[in-house]
Amino acid sequence: MAGRIVELTTEICKPILDSLDLELVDVEYVKEGKNMFLRVFIDSPIGVDLDMCSRVSEQLSEALDEHDPIKDPYFLEVSSPGAERPLKNVQDYQKAKGKNVRITTYEMIDKAKVFEGILKEVAEDFLVVTVRIKTQTKDVTIPFEKIASARLAVIF
Template identity: 60%
Template sequence: MSKVIEVVEEIASPIINELNLELVDIEYVKEGKNWFLRVFIDKENGVDIEECGMVSEKLSEKLDELDPIPYNYFLEVSSPGAERPLKKDKDYEKAIGKNVFIKTYEPIDGGKTFEGILKEFGDGQVTIEMTIKTRKKTVQIPFDKIANARLAVTFS
């Protein structure tokens, strides 16, 4: 599966860059009997349906031409949504000061899930400040222990 994602990223990146958009993530997953290729795009003020449609059309043409995927699949191009995944260094840097949700591969400080304000990113770790019953607690999480991370929507 990761080979498919690598190949699709090579094909999709020039198309997305040409439209001044950002490639956020690519998923290639089987759900039931069907395969789905999901491409998530974004830009500073969010993407609209027309931009998703343009990327979908151009990417579909290129994928049909090169035929790098051995199975039939459904192509979906969309925004990453409010709970955007944090994958690349620049994602973490842009998320400093925002609420994030992080899952780790193994327990850190007695837990594997953390939600709080991303305070720092660098030196191989992220630092988040969590509020637990009105008390603030700072946790440093080694970057290589993060299974997944995303922005977390909060309702005030």
């Protein structure tokens, strides 16, 4: 059910965001406590501000009411993905080349399941992350099918 709501919301969002030159980063439909939340994350090359999020929220709310894909009560939230935005597809990985990333895998690769470092290469079936281990750096090849989650990482 949640997957279908995410798909329908994505379809409804696209023309709204395209008209505003915005990118759809992610859609989530999740339960927190007793409440359901429909979260839409948007971005643009120059970023998004509160006014833009409000504008999208108003237009999306009207479109969702018109199409009515969600029968139960929910809260709609439209926001920026933030500095540690998720990486969901090959285009996201390509944009992140040369940046700090945090990759979590389903199974161990080189005795680890979490890799933080610079995204060095994006290929068809894998990516390469340069990680720092004490005073040395090492390239780790991670197959896409083993990635559980990936996001940009802010390093302090």
